[in-house]
Amino acid sequence: MQLIHTKQPPIKHPHLIFLGDVTDAIFAKTGMGLKQWQPNKVMGQWRLPGCEVDLGVPDMGIEEAKKSGVKSLVIGIAPIGGQLPEAWIAALKQALEAGLDVISGLHNDLSAMTPLKQSALESGAQIINTRETPQKLPIGTGKKRSGFRLLTVGTDCAVGKKFTALALTQQLKQAGIKADFRATGQTGIMVAGDGIAIDAVVADFLTGTAEMISPDNEHNHWDIIEGQGSLFNPSYSGVSLGLLHGSQPDAIILCHDSSRKSILTCPDYDIPSIQECIDFNLQCARIVNPNCVCIGVSVNTSEMEAHRRQHHLRELSTQLNLPCVDPFTDGTSVFVQAIKDRFKFMGQPPQSNAALPPKPVNGY
């Protein structure tokens, strides 16, 4: 089931990824995400002098890209504040003049910049901002929807919720289970080609938008929803609760970065314990879905010495009595298995799914 949320034109591919003069891979996560999850849609990268990031795809300029059939230039760099560098504006202008759409998740409104607007008007190319939200959004109703939903939640923001959701969606499909990734942030939207940046909607419509992102579906279909922020992050907790309540998840996966000691945007706050975070997310989720369960923990162990990882994850699994893996190194097959085990009735005829999962024991 495809969602048509935006009144905007569709995101055309193949893409040329614009990396500007970025020097640290952490700021190129949109480009890297696209390369990883949609390799067939990425034809090349365009790097300005000084750029030190390499996606491992051919370098090309606008002319070559155009000849190779590229349809859009995707700004592959994470949103930054302030003014755009002159060199970037010139590059984007060149792309628009050549008739390539420009796809952006930046906070800056490119379509309001006169030189870019003019080039787009002249060539007929589109400037698409993935942070732009539909004009008509609903108020949340709390109504039960058909199909299953899993939401990735976190001990903080930027701990692997999008990665986990994308990896799990892929692995569910490989296991023959109907599943869709539901994007709630700009990078996810570029990868999925659809979705709504939930933190960009007017607060009144938070849960209503979340309900819209994972609409009614087939009884054995799973929406794997990209979580945002954390209930324990005082910058984004409102968004996290709105998304949790609107998603009405049947299952959650808790995502955690083992190297994170304090909340990214609020260094005065400690990261909560994984157990506390699972308990609190379930408590909140059960206001709208009393049967919500946690099926596992996704741990980003990239900062951990390689030989310690497996031991750490095994210890955590024992302690929490839940599968704990790093999806980057281990994949997500344990989560697929957990879904199969917990929701055995998936292949059976439609019933009210509220009544089906066994009542959680010991909080899970």
Added chain:
Amino acid sequence: MQLIHTKQPPIKHPHLIFLGDVTDAIFAKTGMGLKQWQPNKVMGQWRLPGCEVDLGVPDMGIEEAKKSGVKSLVIGIAPIGGQLPEAWIAALKQALEAGLDVISGLHNDLSAMTPLKQSALESGAQIINTRETPQKLPIGTGKKRSGFRLLTVGTDCAVGKKFTALALTQQLKQAGIKADFRATGQTGIMVAGDGIAIDAVVADFLTGTAEMISPDNEHNHWDIIEGQGSLFNPSYSGVSLGLLHGSQPDAIILCHDSSRKSILTCPDYDIPSIQECIDFNLQCARIVNPNCVCIGVSVNTSEMEAHRRQHHLRELSTQLNLPCVDPFTDGTSVFVQAIKDRFKFMGQPPQSNAALPPKPVNGY
């Protein structure tokens, strides 16, 4: 401490309250709120044929209002969806032509309506929308601020959170305690002449805006913050948590309507028990302020037979071990006393208030 949030001109008074042709007092809550809380600012009411609501102030038309020194026409009717009736537009146009500002909390953008825009341009009068939010809003930081904060929270939306906050602010001032009402909705903003409609901000800035609404203040000053929605209302829970976390309250008052059986916007959901709602609000609040306490329960008993009220409230008080009153009939002096008892050190020299309140016992 006055907040200057809007880039808009100030809300001028005295006001003429526009009631249109409204027939039910429930839809005239903005007008009634202004009359009740700012009686000196309300010079008259303007009722169109068919209007059955009476604020008990002189009826007057534009000409008389103008002569009496009225500076603005306030739309005293709760926001409605859809098109505005022709008769209303004509009335608003007449006010603007006479040079009166038009103050509106409607969802409709009056300043985009050509005839109104033109009249305003010609006379120099302003069209002010209290739902319009400042263009530059911050991301929440979670940082501790000086001074005290009390937030009214609810078992649902529309249960008396604004009324309780306004009544308590008035009574605190009468008791010689420094206090300000902090408005977070359109009616509250009209009464206070300042504030931000928290549900109208972009979700990313929810907690940051809430932090801005109750900034650093004197060590013995209380901000009494108007709550919104409910953590148990699936339409607005995200807004409620963002406001709770950004407010970092030292104290909450739980507001409840004794006649409400199910969530107003989500009839599939039962109203939570008062105890459950207090516990959950405190649990959420303590993520940002570990010393937050509940000082009482404000019950709207207007639907209850008069002779049952006091018995009901006494029973509730015993059961919850907290002061429970209907502020409409009983005032809020018990809450003022509870604040004095709980925060005895208020008159003392500034200290970190995080360290001061006694650790809560039994959850309160």
